[in-house]
Amino acid sequence: MSKIDPIFAAVTAPGTPFEIGEQDGLRFFVNAPSDLNQLIEGARRFGDQTCIVDFDGAEGERRVSFTQLFAWRDHLAARLGITRGQRVAICMRNRAEWMVAFLAVVKQGGVAALLNSRGSPAELNAMVEEVTPELVLADTDRAALLRDGGYAGRLIDVTRPLGDAPTAVEPEKTAAPNDPCAILFTSGTTGRVKGAVLSHRSLITGLLGTQLTGTMVLHNMAQQYGVSVDAIASQVPPQAILLVYPLFHISGLGSGFLAPFLSGGKIVIMRRWDAEEAVRLIERERVTQLSTVPTMLWDMVHRARTKDADLSSVRNIGSGGQALPLNLLEEVQKLCPHSMIGTGYGMTETSGAIAQAVGADFLAARASAGRVLPLVDLRIEREDGTVCGPNETGEIIVRSAMIMSGYWNRPEDTAKTFTPDGWLRTGDIGYQDEDGYIFIVDRAKDMVISGGENIYCAEVERVLSEMPQITECATFGIADERLGEALVAVVQADGLDERSVIDWVAGRLAPYKAPVRVAFSAEPLPRNQSQKINKIALRALWPELAGNN
Template sequence: MSQTDPVFAAVTAPGTPFEIVERDGLRQFANAAPDLNLMIESARRHGDKTFVVDFSSAGEERRLSFDQMFAWRDQLVPMLHIQRGDRVAICMRNRAEWMVAFMATIKAGGVAALLNSRGSPAELVAMIEDVTPALVLADTARAELIRAGGFAGRMLDLTKPFDGQEIDRRAGEPVPDPGLAKPEDPCAILFTSGTTGRVKGAVLTHRSLITGLMATQLTGVMVLHNMARAHGIPVETIMANLPQQATLLVYPLFHVSGLGSSFLSPLFAGTKVVIMRRWDADEAVRLIQAEQITQFSAVPTMLWDMLHKAKLGAADLSSLRNIASGGQALPVNLLDEIRSVCPQAVMGTGYGMTEASGAVAQAVGEDFIRNRASAGRVLQLADVRIAAPDGTLMPQGDSGEIQVRGAMVMQGYWNRPEETAAAFTADGWLRTGDVGYVDGEGYVFIVDRVKDMVISGGENIYCAEVERVMGEMPGMIECAAFGIPDERLGELLVAVVVAQDTDEAAIKQWVGERLARYKAPAHVAFSPDSLPRNHLGKVDKIKLRAMWPHLFGVQ
């Protein structure tokens, strides 16, 4: 999206909510709040609208309005007993209590440290010890795991009712006013997945997280204005006639997509959030119909599951208006299936990372469809450049490491000065670790991970490129390519797939005809089950490598 775009110029003009200025050498939103709590407080205006549809620990459905969530939040704040800058670790499965815990922590001036609730006791305690929180907010199951790991510090189980007298006593005590945060103050700590090394906590400031959230909101506003222009209808008319939107939350809340796109953005917009504790395709299609879900963002595996149900005639997906996935380009055959089953839905994709507070590139609707192989267009407040391994900047269209700069970029890794230094270039650009290129229109194309490249017989093979081509093959459901040791070639490219009506020879031929012959996998194994994934929804290639001897041995 060029800055000469008339819609962009209109919605970012001086005096508008999304006015853009330059400060400290970075483009920023002139009217951004300094403190995330101010944005959260603005959601009180949604009043008695339903905000969360969830299930209690007893399995009973519960519907909580915005008013009820804020009342719960306000009751919890005095119980925290923290000061500005104190870390508060949150460790729960997706549930309303998690959201209340986050809102209360930010209200009290704390820094929310979001633990991977799927970790082992040792992993959970290691994260806690890393951030030294003033207290831990947990659910019963996670509280037991944390205690089993040896943590003896202060912890509150939010899934158990508090003592009424304790609530009254705390409510009667004066609660210190933390004042407003400074934009550069830490706001949240999100832990990286750790599949390529030890877990690190990315520190997002109030400015970085708010910038990331507002950049995504700006994309939505531009889509709305373009829709209004196309139909000759005032934006205000469209807004006045829109029913309450509803989103199905399937991403973990401790992940940046769960926190931003599936919780905070809906909170600000007055959108209903329907929480799924664990992915189940049958339950997903039931909820989509019963709750009239309009927005659904998920990893490709979940989208395939949902489409399979729909093709069997067991799903009514007519309420869906927005379907999205992220990370890299959707497989073309998956995209075509979605469009055939849900022609009424606008498609979208995005590219980003935890360290950049979410997306740095997005594409929605026609902007996405006309360049389906991309992972989105660079957002207006992000600067993206491509660099060679020696740091030389690459010309437009050439591949190299994607590097990012902007107000949405993290402050650094908590208590990891050496790893923070390694994450940035000497002139302050964030190294994403992704290989890709940017075309003349600002579309980003992901080629691979810097560390996910196979060198076979002296030739560099990018696994993501091979996976993209395999993903276009009819009958291909899931695929992953990776290297295994080979005495003659150094590494051998192999693939594991979940596919129908094809065989190893056909896959090799398909890839070899579309890429250089040496990029075709030497061996292909077929998995009877979905490929293993980490908590971010990405294929876990460490597990796949360990499974390879068995998978290939039973062919």
């Protein structure tokens, strides 16, 4: 990209804010700070601008300015009592306090471990035990769940009055680029919880990469219309993003929170997805940016039609997780005529998107996951480790300053995930065409993406196997118009019905991980030559098995 795009060459040239250098084979932003808090402090300049709109407080609607947020952050930071490098778990639903907690931990040099707030008490405590935090910051509901699950350590309920703060003790020094900054959890294919460690550099690189993309869009528009970049920028409405992804996801943390925060944008928080509420907030708050999955877009389109809503403020829509159907694309463009639609591909272990396509680039290859971003190297490998040619399918392998340092306290898992020369195995199967677009065709990881949520089959199967009546079980995804994929289960069992199996899983894992359908097999489940359950055969049998329920 840097060799052929003059705009990219100009905005990343020596002396510019986005100047790019290279070290140990990795490209990085030369002028980036080493500590994420240094980047965060720059947002103080937005002063009295609205930073957060939240409807989850006891008093109802809350509108928090940047000045107020920093004061709140500093007050909490003084109470943490941590030293650089100590881990602090954050366990809350989407709310202003979550953001304050994250900023406070980073300010004090801590490592923020982001717990899946939708988890059961057992799941929450498994994550806590994995990272052994010095402190947990929680809301009242999650604090109760943690205590119920057996957590007896130090905990601050940040949704209650904090009282007078002690004198803040500033960290002795700033973080080094490769110091850990955050730990985000992923179950992985084994069903065991794992914490991906993201360094200050990996998060900063991802965030500045987002800013670089925005800068290039402005320069391209200026070139297209023959005007200055300043003239284009002056016509761009104030940024307002509707936050729908959970903040413990990399999408919520990065594109939903930190990216707009650093740019002075307004973040409108949704506690949970509700299409009617989303339409109301977009119209009322003049939301300009959405990051969603097709499931949510379908819901929004149907609701907006019935409400005759004005969604014309939306200028940017990011959609990932599955291809955007053509009929949905047409409906979205009718409702949001000024919007630029895009897609991206990334994962927790890559600190966010590593490929992207926006606007005309997206429309040229809607089924793709985008083109590789400038600071990312990507290759497609055959099983023997050799590199595939164009349009040849293999595993996607990536290298970048955005890549995680490894899995917390799991050296064996880390070693399996990285190649000997330091490239990350994504576990995704795909190919790259002659134009550079990446296409995902399958997942080496046994995972289902349902409504934008990652559900790992091994984790669900582990819980199913604990049900005494079940002899064998398997879970997999089937196509679903609304969810993209729906998780289903096939079990060999005695004395059970579908509802009891679904309720068993929902009572032990986050409810969204429960299968939506369960089929019962009177015979042992089919197996392949390796004596593993043959899910390809089960998928073929699914219509017959499900029809017998």
